[in-house]
Amino acid sequence: MSNKKNWPLWEVFVRSKNGLEHRHFGSLHAADAEMALENARDVYTRRNEGVSIWVVESKHITASNPEHNGELFEPAQDKVYRHPTFYDLPDDVKHM
Amino acid sequence: MSGDQIKNLEAEFEARIARDEKIEPKDWMPEKYRQTHIRQISQHAHSEIVGMLPEGNWITRAPSLRRKVALLAKVQDEAGHGLYLYSACETLGITRDELYEQLHSGKAKYSSIFNYPTVTWADMGAIGWLVDGAAIINQVPLCNTSFGPYARAMVRVCKEESFHQRQGYEIMLKLCNGTPEQKEMAQDALNRWWWPSLMMLGPTDDMSVHTEQSMKWKLKRKTNDELRQQFIDQTVPQADILGLTIPDPDLKWNEERQSYDFGEINWDEFWQVVKGHGPMNKERMKARVGAWERGEWVRDAAMAHAEKQQERKNKQVV
Numbered sequence: 001m002s003n004k005k006n007w008p009l010w011e012v013f014v015r016s017k018n019g020l021e022h023r024h025f026g027s028l029h030a031a032d033a034e035m036a037l038e039n040a041r042d043v044y045t046r047r048n049e050g051v052s053i054w055v056v057e058s059k060h061i062t063a064s065n066p067e068h069n070g071e072l073f074e075p076a077q078d079k080v081y082r083h084p085t086f087y088d089l090p091d092d093v094k095h096m
Numbered sequence: 097m098s099g100d101q102i103k104n105l106e107a108e109f110e111a112r113i114a115r116d117e118k119i120e121p122k123d124w125m126p127e128k129y130r131q132t133h134i135r136q137i138s139q140h141a142h143s144e145i146v147g148m149l150p151e152g153n154w155i156t157r158a159p160s161l162r163r164k165v166a167l168l169a170k171v172q173d174e175a176g177h178g179l180y181l182y183s184a185c186e187t188l189g190i191t192r193d194e195l196y197e198q199l200h201s202g203k204a205k206y207s208s209i210f211n212y213p214t215v216t217w218a219d220m221g222a223i224g225w226l227v228d229g230a231a232i233i234n235q236v237p238l239c240n241t242s243f244g245p246y247a248r249a250m251v252r253v254c255k256e257e258s259f260h261q262r263q264g265y266e267i268m269l270k271l272c273n274g275t276p277e278q279k280e281m282a283q284d285a286l287n288r289w290w291w292p293s294l295m296m297l298g299p300t301d302d303m304s305v306h307t308e309q310s311m312k313w314k315l316k317r318k319t320n321d322e323l324r325q326q327f328i329d330q331t332v333p334q335a336d337i338l339g340l341t342i343p344d345p346d347l348k349w350n351e352e353r354q355s356y357d358f359g360e361i362n363w364d365e366f367w368q369v370v371k372g373h374g375p376m377n378k379e380r381m382k383a384r385v386g387a388w389e390r391g392e393w394v395r396d397a398a399m400a401h402a403e404k405q406q407e408r409k410n411k412q413v414v
Contacts, residue, residue, distance in 0.1 A: 005399055005403075006191075006192070006193055006399075007395065007398070007399060009183075009186070009192075026180055026183050026184075026248075026249070027183040027186070028179060028183060029192055031395075031398035031399045031401065031402040032398075032401075032402035032405060032406070035398065035402075042172075042176070043176050043179050043180070046169075046172070046173070046176060046256075047256070063122065065122065066120070066122050066123050066124070067124070
């Protein structure tokens with residue numbers, strides 16, 4: 001086996017068409033960003049799946065830990081006043 | 097973590113799967129779930145990669161440009177499918193290098209069907225029709241499996257796979273409508289690929305060691321025997337349209353079951369091939385390991401180039 005470094009892992013994001021956001025499609029290995037883009041084209045867009053590709057080296061992504069989902073996301077659950085249905089209005093009021 | 101805590105986590109985990117919730121890579125999971133998924137997803141990826149070899153054999157000898165571009169595109173898809181699956185597998189904490197090492201050392205298995213030789217052009221037809229047909233039957237239920245990255249990879253794979261089967265069937269159709277020699281070639285390919293395709297769907301339910309656990313984790317949604325029956329029932333009418341005979345004297349429509357009865361499968365042959373004694377096991381591994389080793393200098397050169405470019409960039413910033 002080679003004693004040199006292995007190609008790093010990259011995450012691939014593809015915009016399917018203008019008007020839509022880039023969406024995570026998967027990952028791949030490449031020596032540098034340029035090769036990651038070229039490989040992403042061949043691996044993830046062989047059938048016109050995209051009009052734009054982003055690649056980012058996986059090690060640069062900071063992800064939340066699912067074990068902390070309680071602290072992170074539960075506080076939003078008891079804030080029902082952030083939703084329109086929390087407010088009582090007479091039926092006569094239209095378009096609101 | 098104490099034993100009780102782990103039991104609680106496991107119970108909660110099983111309940112999530114029972115509710116049809118998906119499991120994502122960073123979620124807590126039982127070690128056995130992780131290992132089973134690494135094993136199955138990597139086997140699946142290896143099968144895609146080794147699966148390129150029997151067909152690659154015919155790319156340069158395809159009978160027309162139309163057939164050649166189609167076969168090239170199919171083989172390229174298989175490389176792509178292998179890559180989707182490897183990256184899904186890596187989310188479970190194993191590296192690409194470890195996965196390759198397992199394949200190259202023979203520790204990891206791949207589908208036994210790829211250890212059969214492709215001796216005529218009709219084999220390209222039979223593989224697309226039968227092998228990809230069986231693969232689709234196996235893979236469609238996996239689009240709903242519990243592990244998110246695997247399920248997402250399978251959705252993409254299944255979308256692309258139906259072209260593979262249709263291009264194979266078209267090859268068979270053309271041969272069957274051709275000269276008597278061409279039709280005979282198609283029949284010969286069916287004769288050789290029929291039984292290995294049935295074996296490809298795995299050992300019978302009473303012999304399958306992983307089925308029960310895999311059903312619980314939705315890593316399997318139908319048993320091997322159910323998948324095999326489904327494959328036979330949908331393939332026999334397709335053979336009729338081609339005017340070919342399925343090489344099974346016991347094959348018979350069962351009015352009561354509304355399904356075909358079929359003959360005994362030679363499981364000794366299956367286990368021989370799985371254990372490495374199929375006609376092409378050695379050849380396949382030699383081709384795969386050889387390609388990997390001959391490509392080493394390219395991988396190293398690309399990495400060295402990338403590092404040099406990065407250094408140059410860093411200097412400019414200073």
